[in-house]
Amino acid sequence: MSSPHASTELPKTYDPKAVEPRLYRHWEESGFFHEEPDPARPPFIIAMPPPNVTGRAHLGHGSTYTPMDVLTRYHRMRGDNADWLPGLDHAAIATEAVLVRELAKEGITRDSLGREGFIERAWEWSRTYGGTINSQFRTLGFGPDWQRERFTMDDGLSAAVRKVFVELYREGLIYRGKRLINWDPKGKTTVSDAEVDHVERDAHLWHVRYPAKDGTYAITVATTRPETMLGDVAIAVHPDDERYAALVGKHVCMPLTMREIPIVADASVEAAFGTGAVKVTPAHDPTDYEIGLRHELSMPSIMDFDARITGAEIEVGRYAGLERYEARRAIVEDLRASGHLVKEEAYRHAVAISERSGEVIEPLLSLQWFVKMKPLAEPALQAYRDGRLRFVPERYGRTYETWLENIRDWNISRQVWWGHQLPVWYTPGGDVVVAETEDEAREIAQRRFATSELVRDPDTLDTWFSSGLWPFSILGWPEKTPELECWYPSQVLVTGWEIIFLWVARMVMLGLHFVGQVPFPTVFISPLVFDAQGRKMSKSLGNAIDPMDLVESYGADAFRMGMLRQMRLEGQEIRFQESRCEEARNFNNKIWNATRYILSLPDGLPNAMTLPNVADLTLADAWILNRLHDTIEEMSRLLDAFDFGNAAETIWRFVWYEFCDWYVEATKAPENRATRAAVLSFVWNNAMRLLHPIAPFITEEVWLALPHDGATIMTATWPDHFEVPVDRDAARSFEALQRATERIRNLRSEMGLAPRQTLALETPENVPDAVASLLALYTMGDVERVAARGTTLDEALAAIEGRAPQALLLERNRKELARLRSEVERGEKKLGNAQFTAKAAPEVVAKEREKLDAYKNELRNVEAALAAMGEPV
RNA sequence: GUGCGUGUAGCUCAGUGGGAGAGCACCACCUUGACACGGUGGGGGUCGUAGGUUCAAUCCCUACCACGCACACCA
Numbered sequence: 001m002s003s004p005h006a007s008t009e010l011p012k013t014y015d016p017k018a019v020e021p022r023l024y025r026h027w028e029e030s031g032f033f034h035e036e037p038d039p040a041r042p043p044f045i046i047a048m049p050p051p052n053v054t055g056r057a058h059l060g061h062g063s064t065y066t067p068m069d070v071l072t073r074y075h076r077m078r079g080d081n082a083d084w085l086p087g088l089d090h091a092a093i094a095t096e097a098v099l100v101r102e103l104a105k106e107g108i109t110r111d112s113l114g115r116e117g118f119i120e121r122a123w124e125w126s127r128t129y130g131g132t133i134n135s136q137f138r139t140l141g142f143g144p145d146w147q148r149e150r151f152t153m154d155d156g157l158s159a160a161v162r163k164v165f166v167e168l169y170r171e172g173l174i175y176r177g178k179r180l181i182n183w184d185p186k187g188k189t190t191v192s193d194a195e196v197d198h199v200e201r202d203a204h205l206w207h208v209r210y211p212a213k214d215g216t217y218a219i220t221v222a223t224t225r226p227e228t229m230l231g232d233v234a235i236a237v238h239p240d241d242e243r244y245a246a247l248v249g250k251h252v253c254m255p256l257t258m259r260e261i262p263i264v265a266d267a268s269v270e271a272a273f274g275t276g277a278v279k280v281t282p283a284h285d286p287t288d289y290e291i292g293l294r295h296e297l298s299m300p301s302i303m304d305f306d307a308r309i310t311g312a313e314i315e316v317g318r319y320a321g322l323e324r325y326e327a328r329r330a331i332v333e334d335l336r337a338s339g340h341l342v343k344e345e346a347y348r349h350a351v352a353i354s355e356r357s358g359e360v361i362e363p364l365l366s367l368q369w370f371v372k373m374k375p376l377a378e379p380a381l382q383a384y385r386d387g388r389l390r391f392v393p394e395r396y397g398r399t400y401e402t403w404l405e406n407i408r409d410w411n412i413s414r415q416v417w418w419g420h421q422l423p424v425w426y427t428p429g430g431d432v433v434v435a436e437t438e439d440e441a442r443e444i445a446q447r448r449f450a451t452s453e454l455v456r457d458p459d460t461l462d463t464w465f466s467s468g469l470w471p472f473s474i475l476g477w478p479e480k481t482p483e484l485e486c487w488y489p490s491q492v493l494v495t496g497w498e499i500i501f502l503w504v505a506r507m508v509m510l511g512l513h514f515v516g517q518v519p520f521p522t523v524f525i526s527p528l529v530f531d532a533q534g535r536k537m538s539k540s541l542g543n544a545i546d547p548m549d550l551v552e553s554y555g556a557d558a559f560r561m562g563m564l565r566q567m568r569l570e571g572q573e574i575r576f577q578e579s580r581c582e583e584a585r586n587f588n589n590k591i592w593n594a595t596r597y598i599l600s601l602p603d604g605l606p607n608a609m610t611l612p613n614v615a616d617l618t619l620a621d622a623w624i625l626n627r628l629h630d631t632i633e634e635m636s637r638l639l640d641a642f643d644f645g646n647a648a649e650t651i652w653r654f655v656w657y658e659f660c661d662w663y664v665e666a667t668k669a670p671e672n673r674a675t676r677a678a679v680l681s682f683v684w685n686n687a688m689r690l691l692h693p694i695a696p697f698i699t700e701e702v703w704l705a706l707p708h709d710g711a712t713i714m715t716a717t718w719p720d721h722f723e724v725p726v727d728r729d730a731a732r733s734f735e736a737l738q739r740a741t742e743r744i745r746n747l748r749s750e751m752g753l754a755p756r757q758t759l760a761l762e763t764p765e766n767v768p769d770a771v772a773s774l775l776a777l778y779t780m781g782d783v784e785r786v787a788a789r790g791t792t793l794d795e796a797l798a799a800i801e802g803r804a805p806q807a808l809l810l811e812r813n814r815k816e817l818a819r820l821r822s823e824v825e826r827g828e829k830k831l832g833n834a835q836f837t838a839k840a841a842p843e844v845v846a847k848e849r850e851k852l853d854a855y856k857n858e859l860r861n862v863e864a865a866l867a868a869m870g871e872p873v
Numbered sequence: 874g875u876g877c878g879u880g881u882a883g884c885u886c887a888g889u890g891g892g893a894g895a896g897c898a899c900c901a902c903c904u905u906g907a908c909a910c911g912g913u914g915g916g917g918g919u920c921g922u923a924g925g926u927u928c929a930a931u932c933c934c935u936a937c938c939a940c941g942c943a944c945a946c947c948a
Contacts, residue, residue: 012908198945205948223948236948273947280948287946349947395877399943402876406944497943532885534941554910565896568886572878572942577885579897586910597907649887649895660908668906742914749914755903780905826892835928836891844891844929851892 014592016555016585020697024138032714033143035076035083037486044075044082045490047471047519048144049503050152052091053126054098057136057547059529059537060496062563063574067526067644068494069142070564073693074639075491077718083487085474086137086144088130090153092419092463093187093356099125099418115417115458122418126151136548141556141696143714150474152466153420160473161466162423162436164514169434173375174412176432178367180282180289181411182352185307185324186359189415190368192462193408194501196361198350207275207343208335210235210252213260219244219252220342222274224349225285226335227327229254230309230316231302232261234280236291239265241276254279255340256331257315266291283365299365307362324362369413369422369459376509377404383518389508392524392642393570396497403501412462419460427451468506471519484515492642493520496528497572524642527567527574534575550581557695558584564694565652567645587656588698591691594660595702598684601667603677608685608707612675614725619737619771620666621679622730627658628683632721635690651691659687662738669777671770681707686719736794737771741778747802747812748779758782760803764789764796775800799861806869813866817873820859827852 027033037043046068051061068084076082099122100110110118130151137144150157168174181190203224211218219235232254237244244263251260261280268287269278282292282299292299300314309327311320319327335341352361381404383389384397391397413422425433425441427449435441442452466473471493475484489511495504504523511519531537537544550559562581566574598605611617617625631654638647663683667676685706692699692713703713710716748759761781763772766788776783781802789799801809830836830848837845863873 010907013910014908221948225948268946270947278948285946285948287948290946350945398877402944528942530941566885570878571886575885577897580885582910583896586908589910590908593908593911595907600907646887653895661912664907745913746915749902752902755905755913823892830891830929833928837928839928840891848891 010592010596012593012596014589014698016551016557016588016697019701020139020141020556023697023700024141027143027712027714028138028146030712031147032712033084033145034147035081035145037482038081039486041079041081043487043491044072044078044080045487046072046084046492046494047474047490048084048086049493049495049499050087050089050150050467050470051133052094053088053130053151054091054095055133057133057140059545059547059563059576061137062140062547062559063529063567064494064496064526065137065140065142066560066563067524067567067642069144069560069696070644070693071492071494071639071642073143073696073714074718076714077689077692077716079717081486083148084144085148085150085487085490086134086146087150087470087474088126088134088152089463089467090126090151090419092414092416092460093189093191095122095126096416096418097187097357110417118417123153126153139551139556140547141560143696148474152463152470156476157466157469157473158420159436160469160477161420161461163478164469164510165423165461165465166434166436167514168371173372174369175372176367176369178365179370179409179411180286180363181366181368182354183305183307183362183364183366184354184357184359185305185362186357187354187416188305190366190411190413191354191356191361192411192464192502194464195355197353197355199353200348201351203347203349203351205274205345205347206332206335206341207345208255208279209340209342210255210261210279211340212250212252213258217247217250217252219247219263219277220275221277221279223279224347225281225328226331227309227319227324228281228284228302229256229279229331230319230327231281231283231300231314232259232279233282233292233297233300234261234295235263235277236266236269236280237263237277238269238271239267241269241271244277255335255338256319257317259315264291264295264297266294284363286363289363289365301365303362303364305364368411369424371410371412373407373409373509376513377407377505379512380404380505380508383508383512388521389518390522392522396500396523396525399497400500400505404505410462412465413457413459414462415458416460417458419463420466422457422459422461424457425454426457428453428455464502464506467503468510469514471507471511472515477515488515488519489517490520492522492524494524494526497525498528500525527571529574529576532575532577534573537576545576545578550578554581554585555588555697557588557697558582560584561587561648561652561695564644564648567648569641569643569645587652588695590656590660591698591702594655594664595684595705597664598680599705601677601680603673605681605707606678608681608709609723610678611682611725612678614727616675617679617725617727617730618666618672618675618774619730619734620663620669620672620774621675622725622727623734624659624663624666624679624683625724626726626728626731627654628686628719629721629724629726632686632690632719632724636718636721639693648694651687651694655687655691659683665778666774669774671773686724689713689716689719692716733771733793733797736797737775737778740775740797740800744775744779744781744800744802747804747808750812751802751804751808753780755780760784762786762801762803764799766790766796767793767800771797795857798858801865810866810869810871813862813869813871816862817859817866820855820862823855824852824859827855 072082072084182196184191205222205224206226207220207222209218209220247263248265251262253260280288280291282289282297283301302309302316304310307324309316309319309322354361423436427445431449433441433445435444441454445451445454471490472488475488477484507519531543558581561584566580634650635647666672688699688703700713759781761783763783763785765785772783790796866873
């Protein structure tokens, strides 16, 4: 597209495949995505949520990452110090699970490989597959600063993790303790509360009778988990429950081993549920754990990390070694046989499931590492409450607030190998040494415990611990780098609402604690993507759409536009319709062909910024410039407000329905010839810049083909509406012309005229030639002059009528008469209502009056026309 | 259970305290100096239900119904 006259050689259909990879390579090789910190310009920084290293692009990335790319490109064009910082997350548990599966295919187990060998394989795997999602992001046109790509397992980031751990430990905010944790028996690791889902499942409620030793009394409890009976240390009832008041303080026997346990009173028991009495197993249930603490009960574990019954801490009889569900079956059988099973009923309730593995969580009492959250949460709550942190849409702020208010300590140790190993060592005597490096640990051990013999804690840290540092660790913290100085805090975080707890809140807490400022003042929550029926997209349902397939079919620009046009500011989900991408491909083709037209004009195109003198502008010129002016203002406003759906819609309308349908057509009329080249060049150049953040490829291709300044549209300046002349009167007149056009086209249609057949237009003398001939172009009309009508151009335009068979005109006028009469009636009724004129806003009343007058005018016109046809009115 | 969100044309969704909108789909016509991945015209909705506030409600309030989501220690 280098020669202005080459368009006839251009294909009629835009081919994104021929454009997108070439432009992307050019952009990346030219370093257009790269930026250095520059305190002289306002920063616009987004830290990319690091995708899992094993991940692949899915539609969810479309709704989250496209807005980030749009914002970065927009702010770069505005001249900001804009940088989008990319990276990858090592995704400890997820990656380890994938790796274990891969090894299994080779017949290797994790343990046979050993820790070092396994980690080596994990690195190898990450290097091989870690590039996949990033290359997919390139295909989608995403332009982060690849030169600054980070990985959570990088040396620098790992050092930051160790430093944070050590500091929190020394401040007493990290501790080691035996607590009830969520054990994932499949992943063989603990998971945090935030990674546990509660899913409704069909189950049973068993009523079990616990008799007194001497058989004089008994108490019946209801349980869904009879296997935990082995670890029962008490029966609890509500203190106010009169049925059991006499039994509190007495003892009963747990029927399986006939061990005696006390009956205690605890307010957490719901008297109305089940039998009103509950068995207490502190080592295997969160509620029971709390009861156990309150009543200082012993807490024997009866299950090991394989979720098998173990007698290590308490007598478990013949059930030792049974897997938890085998044990449940056996125990129910035995209870039934011994007559202790009073009742068995079907019951549906929420079961705790590990988000990652889908396995039922086993609460276990275990020695683990925790972060004390309350002291960290308080400043994070404060930041939200005093407005230093806001959410878009606002309502998500309440989610954040509620969670922080009810926060519990965070279990951070994981029993996987792939991740940041705890910077913790133990002496043979069991003393704990926490240090950033092994050397430091040795030095401390020597000094404090007079030993150099240390064993490192095998556990690794929760993935979210390192991602919680992301906004500052990627900037080089704890070093005082220029990046950290200029680019912390970043300007906005974009993410899905499902990780507000897992990630957002933790970044805020850790950012405040270690850097002293919120990591971002604004959190934009992007919608989740579902299929057109509102179902979650999943491989098993077969309804998942691969964005790469969409790019293949429609191009990356079309994918982005198709996605953005479905986004709504307040929406929490997108019901994704592939047809939107197809429409967007058509839109791109429209742009392509409009460009072919513009370039094929014999006029040649002047410099993009040179408009004709205002006095020389035609009605159509003035109108399209008005529309451009307003569209620029609107686009800036919408992008600043993160309203991507309306931004996409706005530029779409401008390009297709205003520029192509009306203005480009107008340039085919003779009176627009003198100015059209300059106006087309100016407007189209601006339009491409407005569209560029959304559709980067085609806009670059077109912009480069048009007269332009600079090497790339990426760094072209964002359009400024103050540079576009505004003439509201001319714009209004053009709109009157549009209405006349529609009226006459409708008439043509009713007359059944073929498109090439001309229609005589009875045009009042006071419609200027230039305007009349434009109307003639729009309507395939022949201008025939009649006497002047009305005093304004608008009135004269409204009076233009096509010459049609008498009968047809008669019918149209009759219909029009009926319509206008009812309008006039409505207006008069409204204005005749004293309540309305007295109480409604004056401008509303005035507007109503204007409308009524206009209708009365039109009505007179129609009546006159009918009278002229000899119709009595 | 508590909280949040959504209910507008066949579908996906905009929208406003003062006469209901878009795209797609549908119907009809059409290769007019770029575009059939196109153009022009058209049909189609008592704005979930019932009350209330108001001169005026699709929009504000209340209740209800339906759907979705989050949180929650009824074992």
